[in-house]
Amino acid sequence: MWKRITAKTEGVYIADTEQFVTKKMDKLRAEYGGFPGDLHFGLTKKAGAREPMYQRGTEIFNRRQISIVSMEECDDIAEAMGISHIFPEWLGANIAISGFSALTSLKEGNRIIFPSGASLLCEGENDPCIQPGEVIQSFYPDQPKLAAAFVRHAIGRRGIVCIVERPGDICTGDPVDIHSYEPKRVKKKIEKV
Amino acid sequence: MWKRITAKTEGVYIADTEQFVTKKMDKLRAEYGGFPGDLHFGLTKKAGAREPMYQRGTEIFNRRQISIVSMEECDDIAEAMGISHIFPEWLGANIAISGFSALTSLKEGNRIIFPSGASLLCEGENDPCIQPGEVIQSFYPDQPKLAAAFVRHAIGRRGIVCIVERPGDICTGDPVDIHSYEPKRVKKKIEKV
Known part of the structure; x- marks a missing residue:
């Protein structure tokens, strides 16, 4: 039912200014709500374009506390865009991992667990928006x-x-265990004729 | 991208004793963490059998704050088990809805929104366990x-x-809007030969 995959933490990153772009750290402590001091930290957040069912600015629970990208998927996006590389910082990532290239297809409810015991609960794919595309544009x-090419090529690969x-605690260099769950399926009865 | 489905709140229920079985109320207030006073209320919970990646009793975030069942799926389980009915209370449900029979297949990340503005974020299927089966057994x-038949027949239908x-606030009789999201898919390039 539960499958375990091992990968590596290539970096932990924080956005501790008003800037969307993150910076690489040796270690960060994950608390309920995310990384304290980070732009996306909080048990609640204000609803925005990603939550069209709420009036913009409505206080809602924050299910986007920490974002993760895979190095392999960053490389794939760069290749598709015809540029040499994309750094996790440019995407505002909080964590980058390597050795698990299918990160974006990780389902909601799966867990990402670090040696300290810190554990993250996957809340699903991060649909690409224009903002990191504009950051990438500024470097090329x-x-x-x-910018638009990023949105197009990052679908299904943006973490x-x-x-x-x-x-x-989550540290750059940490091994990381991904616990992936496959739910039971309903067995259909075969009708006897 | 977002699809909206309308259904009806058949009942709101609380487990305000040590008992797993819930009781029907006219109105309950959902706070961050669930229904205050309910057995499953809390922003955190102790890890149990459903979270095998943690040592039992470890404090973790509570992603099982409120459980919802559909009246149609309860009827389907009862029919498959050869009994006349299953009440939402017996399953420890906090909310029962009608008019959306595919509730259990609702994906993580979808929203269930009530007229007061109260909104629930789907955290996925509630895999059946033996406990509600034992409650059902006691009534028949x-x-x-x-009990075992419940576990078998409730897979994919238990809410x-x-x-x-x-x-x-969430009230018995409330209409309810289900906001269901279909993510964009990666377009595969067709190779020209």
């Missing part, structure tokens, strides 16, 4: 239309968002 | 092996668990 001024299920 | 003493995304 000679290549036009990269996931998580909530903190168990607090603890 | 003449029919043997109902969902939710977290509170926005606090507010």
Whole structure:
């Protein structure tokens, strides 16, 4: 029922200014709500474009506390866009992992667990928006239309968002266990004729 | 991208004793963490059998704050088990809805919104366990092996668990809007030969 996959934490990152772009750290402590001091930290957040069922600015629970990308998927997006590389920082990522290239297809309800015991609960795919595309564009001024190209090429590869299920430290270089769950399926009765 | 389905709140229920079985109320207020006073209320909970990646009793975030069943799926389980009916209370449900028979297949990340503005975030299927089966058995003493039969027949029909995304009142009789999201798919390039 539960399958375990091992990957590596390539970096932990924080956005501790008004800037969307994150910066790489050696270690961060995940608390309920995310990484304290990070732009996306909080048990609640204000509803925005990703939550069209609420009036913009409505206080809602924050299911986008921490975002994770995979190095392999970043490389795939860069290749598809015809640029040499995309850094996790540019995407505002809080964590980058390597060794699990199918990160974006990780389902809601799966867990990402670190050696300290810190654990993140997957809340699903992070649909690409224009903002990181504009950051990428700023680093490749000679290549036009990269912002829109990012949105197009990052679908299904832009990583996931998580909530903190168990607090603890997360360090650059940490091994990480991904616990993936496959629910039971209803067995259909075969009619006897 | 977002699809809206309308259904009806058949009842709101609370487990305000040590008992797993819930009781029907006219109105309950959903706060962050669930229904205050309910057995499953809390922003955190102790890890149990459903979270095998943690040592039992570890404090973790509570993603099982509120459970919802559909009246149609309760009837389907009862029919498959050869009994006349299953009440939502017996399953420890906090909310029962009618008019949306595919409730259990509602995906994580979908929203269930009530007229007060109260909103629940789907955290996925509630896999059946033996406990409600034993409750059902106690109401049908003449029919043997109902507890295990429940676990078998309730797979894919036992409803969902939710977290509170926005606090507010939920009333028996309320209409309810289900906001269901279909993510974009990656378009595969067709190779020209």
